Structures are given as structure tokens and as C-alpha cells.
Amino acid sequence: MLKIDDIHVYYGAIHAIKGVSFEVHEGEIVALIGANGAGKSTILKTVSGLMHPRTGHISFMGKDITHTDAYQLVRHGLAHVPEGRRIFLQMSVQENLDMGGFTQKSVQKEELDRIFQLFPRLKERRYQVAGTLSGGEQQMLAMSRALMSHPKLMMLDEPSMGLAPILVDQIFDIIKELHAAGTTILLVEQNASKALQIADRAYVLETGNITLSGTGAELARSDDVKKAYLGG
Amino acid sequence: MQLIQYLINGISIGSVYAIIALGYTMVYGIAKMLNFAHGDIIMVGAYVSFCITSYLGLPAVASIVVAMAVCMLLGIFIEGLAYRPLRGTPSLTVLITAIGVSYFLQNAAQLIWGTAPKNFTSVVTMEPLHLFDGQLVITGEVILTVIVSAAVMIGLTLFTSKCKMGKAMRAVSEDRDAAQLMGINVNLTISTTFAIGSALAAVAGVLLCSTVPTLQPTTGSMPGIRAFTAAVIGGIGSIPGAMLGGIVLGVIETFSKKYISTDFSDAIVFAVLILILLVKPAGLLGKQTQEKV
Ligand SMILES: Nc1ncnc2c1ncn2[C@@H]1O[C@H](COP(=O)(O)OP(=O)(O)OP(=O)(O)O)[C@@H](O)[C@H]1O
Ligand SMILES: [Mg+2]
Numbered sequence: 001m002l003k004i005d006d007i008h009v010y011y012g013a014i015h016a017i018k019g020v021s022f023e024v025h026e027g028e029i030v031a032l033i034g035a036n037g038a039g040k041s042t043i044l045k046t047v048s049g050l051m052h053p054r055t056g057h058i059s060f061m062g063k064d065i066t067h068t069d070a071y072q073l074v075r076h077g078l079a080h081v082p083e084g085r086r087i088f089l090q091m092s093v094q095e096n097l098d099m100g101g102f103t104q105k106s107v108q109k110e111e112l113d114r115i116f117q118l119f120p121r122l123k124e125r126r127y128q129v130a131g132t133l134s135g136g137e138q139q140m141l142a143m144s145r146a147l148m149s150h151p152k153l154m155m156l157d158e159p160s161m162g163l164a165p166i167l168v169d170q171i172f173d174i175i176k177e178l179h180a181a182g183t184t185i186l187l188v189e190q191n192a193s194k195a196l197q198i199a200d201r202a203y204v205l206e207t208g209n210i211t212l213s214g215t216g217a218e219l220a221r222s223d224d225v226k227k228a229y230l231g232g
Numbered sequence: 233m234q235l236i237q238y239l240i241n242g243i244s245i246g247s248v249y250a251i252i253a254l255g256y257t258m259v260y261g262i263a264k265m266l267n268f269a270h271g272d273i274i275m276v277g278a279y280v281s282f283c284i285t286s287y288l289g290l291p292a293v294a295s296i297v298v299a300m301a302v303c304m305l306l307g308i309f310i311e312g313l314a315y316r317p318l319r320g321t322p323s324l325t326v327l328i329t330a331i332g333v334s335y336f337l338q339n340a341a342q343l344i345w346g347t348a349p350k351n352f353t354s355v356v357t358m359e360p361l362h363l364f365d366g367q368l369v370i371t372g373e374v375i376l377t378v379i380v381s382a383a384v385m386i387g388l389t390l391f392t393s394k395c396k397m398g399k400a401m402r403a404v405s406e407d408r409d410a411a412q413l414m415g416i417n418v419n420l421t422i423s424t425t426f427a428i429g430s431a432l433a434a435v436a437g438v439l440l441c442s443t444v445p446t447l448q449p450t451t452g453s454m455p456g457i458r459a460f461t462a463a464v465i466g467g468i469g470s471i472p473g474a475m476l477g478g479i480v481l482g483v484i485e486t487f488s489k490k491y492i493s494t495d496f497s498d499a500i501v502f503a504v505l506i507l508i509l510l511v512k513p514a515g516l517l518g519k520q521t522q523e524k525v
Binding site: 048049050069070071072074075079080082086087088089090091095098099100102103145146149 | 400403406407411415418
């Protein structure tokens with residue numbers, strides 16, 4: 001479904017991604033873990049078209065998207081829930097969802113119902129300004145907003161960041177639920193143990209290179225991963 | 233009665249500033265740049281309208297429509313050619329480019345129309361209203377200006393709160409990358425903003441020259457600067473703020489001209505701007521930026 005082939009990405013002179021290749025197959029949950037500054041967010045931004053690689057190729061659903069702009073990729077079924085949520089703080093919850101459905105022709109009544117079923121909290125706060133939501137609610141809104149575009153592949157950048165443990169569990173349950181409903185997931189996480197638990201496969205990224213890969217269970221058992229990311 | 237007369241005149245000229253300020257504020261809010269050349273679009277709009285009525289003898293309404301269309305295209309063209317390639321560069325670069333575009337438009341107008349002022353014929357044919365035995369005179373220009381600016385403000389407010397494109401503009405103004413991730417074409421949104429702002433500038437130009445009929449290549453620059461001030465007073469980025477700022481500024485300007493000094497009216501206006509900003513740094517209706525949780 002998603003194929004990344006030897007991409008090199010730069011911020012000006014900074015060589016952030018140094019030849020990364022990996023794949024996400026339809027129906028999988030793939031996790032990308034790694035320390036701060038390893039380049040996880042950069043990879044997601046490059047896939048979603050906010051940035052472009054200097055060399056290398058990216059294809060999605062069999063199409064080359066290496067140089068496609070972000071706004072066009074949404075129509076291909078790619079959704080990116082960025083790091084730090086990036087919801088529109090001055091708009092209402094409903095308006096944020098409307099923006100999520102920007103590419104859809106008609107009003108997304110069914111999708112809205114489904115989202116409000118997943119996140120009843122958002123329904124209660126439907127007309128509230130998004131900037132006044134709690135951190136957890138903002139994360140729910142960020143995910144819901146992405147769902148409004150009917151993504152085939154959803155990329156989540158640290159969805160559990162800054163959330164209380166109970167909310168983290170809830171977010172991971174919802175990721176599993178979305179996956180069960182047919183959405184392929186590419187997940188970037190600091191919370192490596194949680195991510196590896198739900199991932200079919202995972203990759204470990206270190207300063208712009210993939211150093212390890214395997215099934216979620218394999219990596220969770222690996223000594224290197226345990227030492228570096230699972231706290232012993 | 234005199235006082236009320238000045239107030240009405242102030243609101244009228246303030247309404248013109250408000251329409252110009254709306255263009256400034258929209259472009260600033262969405263493209264995050266000061267389009268210094270915005271005032272000169274007013275001048276171009278007025279010249280186009282002048283040519284259509286004086287040389288082609290077409291009715292005023294037709295001249296306004298053509299002026300709007302020409303300015304719209306000019307706005308899109310300027311944005312695409314001069315500003316878009318600089319997106320992502322330091323804002324000072326963009327500002328200097330905008331000042332360059334402003335001079336370019338003034339010089340081009342000089343070449344085409346010459347420096348001698350043209351005598352603009354008002355687009356309003358209505359007789360002035362004489363109230364209270366002629367103590368209070370309300371001209372057709374005043375009535376038209378106030379109605380048009382109120383309509384523009386209401387229209388824009390509805391557009392940005394109800395229409396898909398209008399909401400997309402707010403999304404782009406808040407977070408350009410997140411807007412792209414929603415499938416919003418940022419370039420198209422910014423072009424649309426320039427198109428709307430420039431069409432409004434054309435309307436403002438026609439209204440301005442209907443009230444103050446001397447038209448020359450520098451006609452737009454002072455009203456442009458005052459309208460920018462108005463946008464800042466009201467809270468840049470805010471639509472009702474631009475409207476309020478424009479009217480406040482127009483009234484202050486008119487009163488200081490009548491009661492203090494014609495020569496110092498601009499200095500007074502800017503002194504008031506500084507005072508307001510000292511008390512309310514974000515402007516009268518400026519948005520208090522919300523902190524992320
Ligand atoms: N806008 C930028 N300009 C310059 N360098 C950047 C920029 N954004 C990221 N970088 C650099 O690129 C590298 C990768 O950053 P990235 O944000 O992708 O890391 P990450 O793995 O997502 O980290 P974290 O877990 O902290 O979110 C880092 O060295 C970072 O300093
Ligand atoms: Mg990151």
C-alpha cells in the first residue's frame with residue numbers, strides 16, 4: 001500500500017533522513033519507534049507531502065507520490081494526524097470536523113455519527129471552541145478530523161503524547177477499533193511498549209536510519225529495543 | 233447639529249477606510265503578509281472606473297464591475313508573480329517587495345494616465361437629503377458608502393463562517409500545514425483572498441473618489457496607510473475589528489480636522505493609534521491568542 005524507497009530528506013543543510021526504506025501493507029498496523037530527533041515526524045511529513053525527499057521514491061496505492069503536494073494526497077486516501085495535534089484552536093469542534101471533510105462532496109452525516117459514537121465527549125462539545133478542549137479531547141478531535149476524509153491509510157504521530165495513562169489506553173483502543181474497521185495504520189510513538197503491543201510490524205529509527213525491523217512481538221523481545229526504548 | 237454633521241462625515245470616510253482595511257486584514261490574516269501595495273489597488277480601481285465612464289461613456293455600475301474585475305485579476309497576478317515565490321522567506325523581504333510593487337503601480341499609473349489629477353465624477357446621482365431645515369446635509373455618497381461597507385462586512389462575516397472556502401481561509405490563517413493536511417489548496421486559498429481584497433479595494437476607490445474627486449497616481453497611498461492603521465487599531469486579522477477601526481479612525485480624523493488642525497490630523501490619528509495599542513496591544517477586537525494545552 002505504502003512503499004518508501006531509499007529517501008533522503010533535508011532541512012536546509014541538515015540531513016535528517018539518510019536513506020530510509022520501508023513498507024506498509026494493506027490492513028496492517030505498522031509502528032515506527034525511535035528516540036527524540038530520530039526523524040520519525042520528518043518521515044510522516046515527507047509521506048504526507050508537507051515535505052519532499054531530495055532523492056528516493058514514495059508510492060501509495062501503486063502511484064508515485066514522491067512530489068505530490070499534501071492537499072492532493074488527502075483525496076487519495078492518506079490522512080496524517082500530525083505531532084502536537086494541530087487542530088484549529090479558534091474554530092469550533094464541528095468546524096474542525098467540517099475541515100476534515102473538506103475533500104468530501106456531500107455532508108458527512110454517517111461519518112459524523114460514527115465519530116460521535118467513538119468519541120461521545122466530542123458530541124457534547126460540538127459547538128465549543130476547540131482551543132478550550134483538554135489535551136485528551138484535542139487528540140480525539142485531531143483523530144476524528146482525519147477520519148472525516150475516509151482515509152485508507154492513517155498516519156498518527158505520537159497520539160499518546162502528554163496524556164494520562166487511562167486516556168492513553170483509550171486512544172490505543174480506538175486505534176485498534178479503527179484498524180478493525182478496515183483502516184491501515186502507520187503509528188509513530190514514544191510509548192514503545194504500547195506501540196509494539198498493537199503493531200503487526202515495527203521499525204526502529206536511529207538518527208535518520210532504520211536499524212531494526214520485525215514483528216511487534218519480536219521487537220518487544222529484542223534486547224536492544226528493551227534497553228533503549230522499553231526501560232530495561 | 234454641526235457636531236452630528238461632522239460625525240456623519242467621519243463615519244462616511246471611515247466606512248471607506250473600513251472597506252480598505254478589510255482587504256488589508258484578510259490578506260494579513262491568511263497570507264501573513266502586509267500587502268503594502270493594497271492602497272495602490274484602490275487607485276487603479278478608481279482610474280479604471282474613471283476611464284469606463286469618461287472615455288467609453290458607460291454607466292457607473294458597469295464601471296464598478298469592470299474595476300472590480302480588473303483589480304481582482306491584478307491582485308491575483310501580483311500575488312502569484314511577486315509574493316508567492318517569496319513564501320517562506322523572512323517577512324522583511326516580502327514587505328520590501330510589497331513596497332516595490334506599490335511604487336511600481338504608482339509609476340505605471342503615471343505613465344498611463346499622467347500626473348495631472350483627473351476630475352472624478354461621482355457615481356452617485358441622488359440629491360442630498362436636507363434635514364432639520366438644511367442644518368444637516370446627508371449626501372448620496374454618504375448613504376451609499378455606509379450601506380456598501382456594512383453590506384461588505386456582513387457578507388464577509390457570513391462568507392468566513394458559512395462557506396466552505398471562507399472556512400478554509402480561516403483554517404489556512406490558523407495553521408497552513410494542518411490546512412493542507414485537510415486537503416485545502418493553500419495557493420488557491422491565498423489567491424482567492426487577494427482576489428476578494430482587491431475587488432473590495434476597487435469598490436473603495438470608486439467610493440473614495442466619489443467623495444473626494446481628485447484622482448492621481450498617489451490617490452491610494454494615504455488612504456491605504458490610514459486603512460492599515462484602522463486594521464491595526466481594530467485588531468489585525470479581525471473582520472469586525474477592521475470595520476470598527478475604520479470608522480473610529482474616520483471620525484477622529486474628521487473631528488481633528490475641524491476642531492484642531494487640518495495639517496496635524498494625520499499626526500493625531502497616529503497618536504491615537506499608539507495610545508490604543510499601549511492599552512490594548514492586540515487592537516480593539518484583536519484575538520487573544522489561545523494557549524495550547
Ligand atoms: N523545521 C526544522 N528545521 C531544521 N531541522 C529540523 C526541523 N524539524 C526537525 N529538524 C531536525 O530533524 C531531525 C529529525 O526531527 P523529527 O522531528 O523528525 O524527529 P522525531 O523523531 O519526530 O523526534 P520527536 O520524538 O522528538 O518528535 C532532528 O535532528 C531535528 O532537529
Ligand atoms: Mg516527532
